[in-house]
Amino acid sequence: MDDLTIARSLFGTTMAFHIIFATLGVGIPLMVLVAEILYQRTKDAEYAIMGKRWTRAFAVLLGVGIPSGTIAGVQLSLLWPGFMEVIGRVMALPFQIEMYAFFIEALFMSIYVYAANRILPWMRILSLVLVVIGGLASAVLITNVHAFEGTPAGFKIVNGRITDIDPWAAFFNPSFFVTAGHVGLSAYVTGAFTIASVSAYKMLKCDFGSKIYKFHHKALMLCLLTGGIFAFLTAINGHESAQGLHEYQPEKLAAAEGLFVTQSHAPLAIGGFTDRKSEEVKWAIEVPWALSFLAGNSFDTEVKGLHDFPENDWPPLFVHTLFNAMVGIGSLLILVALAAYVWNKLMKKERFLKWMLWVFVFTGPLAILGIEFGWIFACTGRQPWTIYHILTTADSVTTSGNIATLFALFTGMYLILGIAVVLVLLYYFKRHPAEKELENEDDAGVSIYT
Numbered sequence: 001m002d003d004l005t006i007a008r009s010l011f012g013t014t015m016a017f018h019i020i021f022a023t024l025g026v027g028i029p030l031m032v033l034v035a036e037i038l039y040q041r042t043k044d045a046e047y048a049i050m051g052k053r054w055t056r057a058f059a060v061l062l063g064v065g066i067p068s069g070t071i072a073g074v075q076l077s078l079l080w081p082g083f084m085e086v087i088g089r090v091m092a093l094p095f096q097i098e099m100y101a102f103f104i105e106a107l108f109m110s111i112y113v114y115a116a117n118r119i120l121p122w123m124r125i126l127s128l129v130l131v132v133i134g135g136l137a138s139a140v141l142i143t144n145v146h147a148f149e150g151t152p153a154g155f156k157i158v159n160g161r162i163t164d165i166d167p168w169a170a171f172f173n174p175s176f177f178v179t180a181g182h183v184g185l186s187a188y189v190t191g192a193f194t195i196a197s198v199s200a201y202k203m204l205k206c207d208f209g210s211k212i213y214k215f216h217h218k219a220l221m222l223c224l225l226t227g228g229i230f231a232f233l234t235a236i237n238g239h240e241s242a243q244g245l246h247e248y249q250p251e252k253l254a255a256a257e258g259l260f261v262t263q264s265h266a267p268l269a270i271g272g273f274t275d276r277k278s279e280e281v282k283w284a285i286e287v288p289w290a291l292s293f294l295a296g297n298s299f300d301t302e303v304k305g306l307h308d309f310p311e312n313d314w315p316p317l318f319v320h321t322l323f324n325a326m327v328g329i330g331s332l333l334i335l336v337a338l339a340a341y342v343w344n345k346l347m348k349k350e351r352f353l354k355w356m357l358w359v360f361v362f363t364g365p366l367a368i369l370g371i372e373f374g375w376i377f378a379c380t381g382r383q384p385w386t387i388y389h390i391l392t393t394a395d396s397v398t399t400s401g402n403i404a405t406l407f408a409l410f411t412g413m414y415l416i417l418g419i420a421v422v423l424v425l426l427y428y429f430k431r432h433p434a435e436k437e438l439e440n441e442d443d444a445g446v447s448i449y450t
Contacts, residue, residue, distance in 0.1 A: 001404075004397045007079045010407040012379075014072050016372055017414040021065030023371050026135045026184065027191015028058040029109075033128040034226060040121045049437045050219050054195060055113060056432075057425060062109075064421050069142075071410070079403070082396035083386045089162055090155045091148050093171050094141040101141060105134025139187060140180040144171065146378065147179035151248045152387050174248060178240050185234040186374065190367040192227030193333060196220050197364030200357045202434075208351055212435050220360065221344060227363075228337025231330055238327065239294065246295035249388060250304040252381040255315040256323040257291055258284070259305045266291040266303040271324055274317040281320060315381045322377035329370035336363055 001009070035051035038044070073095075077084050108130040116124055154170030156163050199220035206213045245253040253259075258274040258281035259266060268291040272284030292301040306314055336359060343349050343356070352360070382388060386396040 003399070003401065003403055004394055006403040006407055007397045008393070010403060010410060011072075011075050011079055012376070013407070013411055013414065014068070014075055015375065015379075017418070018065065018068040018072050019371060019375055020368055021061050021068060022139060023187045023190045023368070024061050024194060025058065025065045026139045026187035027189070028054055028061070028195070029105075029128065029131045029135050029191075030188050031191055031195055031223065031226065032058065033125070033132055034222065036125055036128055038222075040125065046215050046218060046438070049215070049434065050222075053429070053434065053437070055109075056428065058109075059113070060421060060424055060428070064417055068414075068417070078400075079398050080386065080396045081398055082391060086155075086162065086387060086391060087145065090165055090167065090170050091145055093167050094144045098138050098141040101134050101137035103134075105131050105138065108134065136184050136187075139183050143179055143183045144173075144176055147175040148173045149385075149387050150252075150378075150382055151175040151244075152390055157390065175244050178237065178244050181237045182234065182241055185230050185237055186371060188230040189227050189234055189330075189333065190364075190371055192223045192230065193367040194364035196223035196227060197361050199223065200352075200360035200363075203352070204354070204357050204361070211438055215434060215438060221340065224337045224340045224360070224363075227367075228334055228341070231333045231337065235330055235334065238330070242294050243296065246301075246303065249382070251306060251309045251313060252315055252319075253295065254304060254306045254309075255317055255319050255381060256377070257281075257303075258317065258320045259291065259303060260307055262302060262305040262308050264292055264300045264302045265289045266295075266301075268294060269320070271328075272320075274320045276317055313384065315383050319377050319381045322373045322380070326370050326373040326377060329366050329373070333363060333367060333370075336360070 032051045032054050035047045035054065039047035039051065076087075108127040111119070112124060112127040112131065119127075148170055151174040152170070153173040154166040154168070196219075199216040202216040203213055203220065206216070242253065245256070255274075257266075258269050258272075260279040265288070267286040267288050269281040269284040269286055272281040274280075275282050289299040291303055292299050295301050295303050340352075340356075340360070343352065384392050384394070386393045
């Protein structure tokens with residue numbers, strides 16, 4: 001492989017690893033906040049136990065998310081000097097503000113962890129609110145750099161020189177709000193369904209009707225309801241994202257749907273794969289006129305096809321598969337959450353069938369895969385540009401060489417870290433089972449936060 005391919009592979013691997021921890025680092029604090037609010041409203045100590053256990057898991061994940069994020073920042077400078085030259089002069093604000101967001105998150109999480117039984121209830125809730133705000137702000141600020149790559153604003157390049165720099169115009173680029181919303185909502189979906197997976201698995205391992213079964217059942221329904229709501233909101237935001245692509249990155253939308261010829265009343269291709277030779281999406285289910293409506297809220301909206309652009313500027317055509325996988329997983333999660341609510345609340349079924357619990361177990365991994373597919377689609381669909389129609393990826397990459405060695409070393413390190421995280425979580429929660437904390441809750445003299 002050439003340096004460009006290896007550099008993209010290395011940075012892609014780093015982001016694929018980091019985004020798991022970054023996403024859960026945004027999503028889990030919200031679930032802790034929800035549990036804390038329910039505890040303060042109902043005085044049901046089981047909600048407090050949920051919040052405490054989820055906080056412990058969050059702390060472990062944060063311990064890996066911080067260094068992997070730092071590595072990603074260092075690799076940006078080492079692998080993409082051409083890109084960082086522009087970012088350093090035009091788009092430095094998000095990196096500068098993000099330090100304060102992380103400070104807020106870390107400070108108030110420390111207060112909640114170490115002083116929860118020493119501060120007033122409203123202070124506990126306020127601490128968690130600030131943790132949620134800090135985590136969301138960190139994700140939004142960093143992801144805003146990606147939004148800027150797709151819809152650059154706030155500067156001009158004249159004779160190879162960067163001029164007329166407006167940092168705030170670059171910060172509030174055209175896709176800032178839509179991208180920020182998508183990042184936050186999808187993180188909350190992933191956090192909720194990941195915890196739901198654990199609760200469903202625990203329900204499979206314990207006796208129906210036991211106290212521990214009821215505890216995990218309560219956690220499962222809380223997570224499925226929260227995750228389902230945010231999955232639905234993510235779908236609405238996805239509609240806005242598609243309209244943004246139609247306006248600002250039309251070739252990306254065309255590649256995502258395998259559309260080669262510009263047309264109104266364009267069909268939406270669901271599933272299948274894009275065949276370059278025949279210029280069609282094979283094995284797809286076509287919904288007539290749906291793509292035009294998705295792009296412009298009108299069936300007669302004209303959607304540009306790939307033939308309107310130079311072939312060298314076409315994104316890889318496999319992004320259609322990535323896009324469908326992301327949307328398919330999101331839709332499935334909505335249906336699963338809705339089915340669980342109907343079964344448990346409307347049909348008054350106290351016990352989930354075994355196969356239903358196994359479906360819930362797989363919702364967490366599916367949510368994480370959805371994040372991965374979405375991230376790869378977002379970045380690969382912008383190719384061959386690092387900054388859309390301004391700077392190519394080939395012009396951004398380093399020429400220093402020796403990238404293959406770094407690729408091998410970092411990949412090995414991520415593998416070790418990933419295994420270590422799983423082992424630490426398994427070991428810790430095996431030593432501190434929920435059953436023991438539920439027993440302590442029955443002991444009037446024992447504080448759940450001691």
